[in-house]
Amino acid sequence: MTASSIRQRLKLAYLVSHPIQYQAPLLRRISQEPDIDLTVFFGSDYSVRGYKDEGFGVEVKWDIPLLEGYRSEFLPQLRDSTAASIASPLNYGIASRLRGKNSGGKFDVLWVHGYSTVNALHGLLAAKALSIPTLIRSDSTLTDRPRSLPKRMVKEAFFAGLRHLVSGALSTGNRNTAYWQHHFGADFPVFHMPYAVDNHYFATQSAQAASTRDALQEELNLDSARPVILFASKLQTRKLCIDLLNAYAQLSPDGTTEPHPYLIIVGDGEERAALEARAAELGWDSIRFLGFRNQSELPHFFDLCSVFVLPARHEPWGLIVNEAMAASRAVIVSDDVGCQEDLVEDGVNGGVYPVGKVNELEEKLRSVLATPERAAEMGRRGFERIQHYSFDEDIRGLHLALAALTGKARN
Secondary structure, three states: OOHHHHHHOEEEEEEEOOOOOOOHHHHHHHHOOOOEEEEEEEOOOHHHHOEEOOOOOOEEOOOOOOOOOOEEEEOOEEEOOOOOEOOEOEEOOHHHHHHOOOOOOOOOEEEEEOOOOHHHHHHHHHHHHOOOOEEEEOOOOOOOOOOOHHHHHHHHHHHHHHOOOOOEEEEOOHHHHHHHHHHHOOOOOEEEOOOOOOHHHHHHHHHHHHHHHHHHHHHOOOOOOOOEEEEEOOOOHHHOHHHHHHHHHOOOOOOOOOOOOEEEEEOOOOOHHHHHHHHHHHOOOOEEEEEOOOHHHHHHHHHHOOEEEEOOOOEOOOHHHHHHHHOOOEEEEEOOEOOHHHHOOEOOOEEEEOOOOHHHHHHHHHHHOOOHHHHHHHHHHHHHHHOOOOHHHHHHHHHHHHHHHHOOOOO
8 A cells, every 4th residue: 555545544543441342343344444544542451451340240351352453552641440430541642643743644533432531521622622523432322220300400511512522423223323312413413333243253153163062061061952041241230130030930830840941141240149049049950150251252152042131221232132143043132221122123033021020021031932943033033133233334334424524435
């Protein structure tokens, strides 16, 4: 590539708190675009060093490359910790980077992940001062936790000011679009850039895992003739794994005999002890707690299961649902899981039930698992649907946003 062609590429800066395992594949994909010159600016490297995840409650070091395949820089720090918060990490130097004195000229667009941290606001203010258009992206929805009237008033005042710093939003899904339009107005520029995972990776890895399924079943002492219900997430209160456990108990034909399906719980966190105690009360051998498993291990469990369940409350999106669908698995989610409107159609590729309603969750489990063929067909339909929530769609939405903000169409 010649120097002149490099100068013609649109310079995009991305400001984010730390390397995020879900984002790394997308950033690599964006960097392959011939007309986008991406530089990622991180506030902290704690996710690369390894850290204790507050949700999982265990030491985490991701087993996928977080920094390969795209240009990045860690900003100089004033403050850092082992978790992202409003005032941490706290950095300086974003304005000088946006000017681009050492990188071939000023950036054309700044994209910021989130909007409520000191770092994010610092970046937006710096871009405003430099007349650089800005994009924000988050998974926020209007169905988030209830707030008091004073807090709602403060939030509306905050958004009134934020509106002057933001040129457009990148929408992760239907509920997120409604969020931006509620706070910024129906005429505010919103571009569809859906929350997506590397569909190809999870599809191929899950398919390859079939060759070792027998060994995993033997390791876990599972009868291959019995279906598997899978939960894989943080064992936090709001994830409501307890609802799944109680709904599973109701699958017992008489309240004493263990249900025909197995229940496998992958994850760790504050609720694990309570969940294990509840499982011990039932006294069945059909429930497995497998603890935290890294991302590269998940395809083996998707391959093993007949249906994946996320019963969470206040779940902004739930990318684990994307992964399960890419692995051609039926999914059941509560109606408080943000991706539900976009990804899960009740009775088509899985089930949707009112959050917290254990009896309704039990009914969905019975429906999806009525026959092996029904669960498999739902998985196939889910795989077809998830193809429309892909990195290709993300790239298309990002190009539309960049063209609208800069007046520079894609080559």
